[in-house]
Amino acid sequence: MTFKPKEWPRKLRSQEWFGGNSRDTIYHRGWMKNQGFPHDLFDGRPVIGILNTWSELTPCNAHLRDLAERVKHGIYEAGGFPVEVPVFSAAESSFRPTAMMYRNLAALAVEEAMRGQPMDGCVLLVGCDKTTPSLLMAAASTDLPSIVVTGGPMLNGYFQNERVGSGTHLWKFSEAVKAGKMSADEFAEAESSMSRSPGSCNTMGTASTMASMAEALGMALSGNAAIPAVDSRRRVMAQLTGRRIVQMVKDDLKPSDVMTKKAFENAIRTNGAIGGSTNAVVHLLAIAGRLKIDVTLDDWDRCGKDVATIVNLMPSGKYLMEEFFYAGGLPVVLKRLGEAGLLHKDALTVSGETQWDQVKNVVNHNEDVILPVQNALTSQGGIAVLKGNLAPKGAVLKPSAASEELLIHRGRAVVFEDIDDYKAKINDENLDIDETCIMVLKNCGPKGYPGMAEVGNMGLPPKILRKGITDMIRISDARMSGTAYGTVILHTSPEAAAGGPLAVVQNGDMIAVDVPNRHLHLDISDAELASRLAAWKPNIEHPTSGYAWLHHMHVEGADTGADLDFLKGGRGSAVGKDSH
Structure with missing residues (x-):
């Protein structure tokens, strides 16, 4: 140019x-x-x-x-x-x-x-x-x-002669503590190594x-x-x-x-x-x-x-x-x-x-x-955009951080209605889940959390970690930290809080993930999906004042950048006498 x-x-x-x-x-x-x-x-x-x-x-x-x-x-x-x-x-x-x-x-x-x-x-x-x-x-x-x-x-951080990556090792060490492979004292000692x-x-x-x-x-x-x-x-x-x-x-x-x-x-x-x-x-x-x-x-x-x-x-x-x-x-x-x-x-x-x-x-x-x-770490390292009846406007996955054996998978949904529901259930030894399941988290998108927090890389249940399993498919309308890893499907759009299909996934539903073919499918009939969506009602409280209200009322979906609708577009240069 x-x-x-x-x-x-x-x-x-x-x-x-x-x-x-x-x-x-x-x-x-x-x-x-x-x-x-x-x-x-x-x-x-x-x-x-x-x-x-x-x-x-x-x-x-x-x-x-x-x-x-x-x-x-x-x-x-x-x-x-x-x-x-x-x-x-x-x-x-x-x-x-x-x-x-x-x-x-x-x-x-x-x-x-x-x-x-x-x-x-x-x-x-x-x-x-x-x-x-x-x-x-x-x-x-x-x-x-x-x-x-x-x-x-x-x-670089170092702990016990191992490179420590900020964020990445936080997730790794945290899971190790839950699996009984690292003591709480060692975790606390590692803290200073992450940010030196x-x-x-x-x-x-x-x-x-x-x-x-x-x-x-x-x-x-x-x-x-x-x-x-x-x-x-x-x-x-x-x-x-x-x-x-x-x-x-x-x-x-x-x-x-x-x-x-x-x-x-x-x-x-x-x-x-x-x-x-x-x-x-x-x-x-x-x-x-x-x-x-x-x-x-x-x-x-x-x-x-x-x-x-x-x-x-x-x-x-x-x-x-x-x-x-x-x-x-x-x-x-x-x-x-x-x-x-x-x-x-x-x-x-x-x-x-x-x-x-x-x-x-x-x-x-x-x-x-x-x-x-x-x-190369992977021959197709770009962000994978998945679409299907579960994500009509798209969802994203980072192949270079995912487990290859999970890129094509069909599993039973274990549903968490929001982040509080996840926190209440994830450590319960009676949670009906195994490593073949797909963890589904709702109401954590731009409108839902609110703000689209980095909670999409849900920690696995301790009983799964103790088996030596370190990855499962996780699906949400949330984001995850760039330092995180795993087979994590994010930014599912439309989000649950806006009435997207994610909102009506139920425990026991089967979900098919096909990353090579960019497909994400909730395995129910079109009629059943339509019926569930017609019966859906919002189940979270919306902000009523302040910036949180402004954000909720005007934020767009993750599929277009989650910006406020009134700030988009070529809105005019600041140059000129009328700019102040």
Whole structure:
């Protein structure tokens, strides 16, 4: 793709606040000067908002104050005026009922911060799962020149001479305790091994996946995704990003120039190659919806189906993000995709170069971490989109984290009406369940939980774990952590709380799963299904006030990104006098 920069110099958006000597501009400048800013910073140079999701209650992002200073250095060096703006920060590890409920609120709040304040361009300073998509959604809606820099992953964890992947080993150790294979004291001791440095999850969880998606979309500088949080090169990346955004403003290089349909197809294929999180599905659908780009679940299946998973990282493989960085990181993966004819090489990036120009000369330094295609973890690593009478609008599964022997299976449904029902029953030794059954969890979708919590990877019953069984098919309208693993079918749409077929599954029903043929079938007659749906009535309480009510009333299904309906579509650039 060719991009034609606008001529420079020209009047910038921020000059509507700071340019000239009217009463209003003197008012705006005067208040800013109480922070000690020299007068010449208001002379027409680009004003760059550093949108910082730092928060001590967002542990993945708790080190971003330092990175913000590095971004400022770069902006000043390039002749810009940096202003740091704290924005809504939702952490999956601490927000209840789930950070996903607040992704859309964060996107709305950040969008209004961008629209209502004198910014010519923005650095999106992100890290934890929902901060990356929420700020990308906001940037897509305002279309101000924007660039992502992530906080980076934690260092490897180690416990009893074993690599410990944040999240992934939490599930593993928790199941081991329930199976009687690990003591509670050992579990507590392992806790500190999981998070031994600043940064986000060191597995290919949602945070690292979304950092990779930002880079694959072209919205971050090449190599950004994998640099560990505490590596000095993360600070260098932040400073270079600060320099680059100033030139992007001068060139008027906007998110809509970079995040095209080709860019989304590149990201979808990249997700398959890295064994990325299923959460990337709802996030990329939501970002595309903000740009009014037609990206659907069918695109996920079409683009990702024949992509081999070549990144040997937990939860699909054995290594962690630190090794991925040392091996060459995402640029090596993008080069492999390009060599296989699976990359739109001409897709533009925030660097001003194409994806291919950035990665064509990179080298893989460890072929046990970034595997040759013939040694791939799985030959079809993209997200599998299943459809059928149980999921008319689709459900998703991550093949690289699933058990091959369960990809074609027919089993008896054991139903949990909601997460509380699951918690009440799962440890009961009298629960009528064996390893051939299929666990079904309802009312945990966007409207149901509310917010679509990461509970889809239901822990197995202790009596099953004691047999040495570590995986069963699980079906829900929920999400699961990108650090989790197993044969877990998620995002079933329409969700149960909206009256989808999942709502009427009963204990004892037989369910057929056929992942190779992308089929998910509730084995009852069409007439019986219609009769059950006609008799169905909502069985959960809906919020009646506050943001929870707004979310419930306006959130769309997971199949289109679970965004709020009134925030979708090309809603207009923030540039212009009527924007504040």
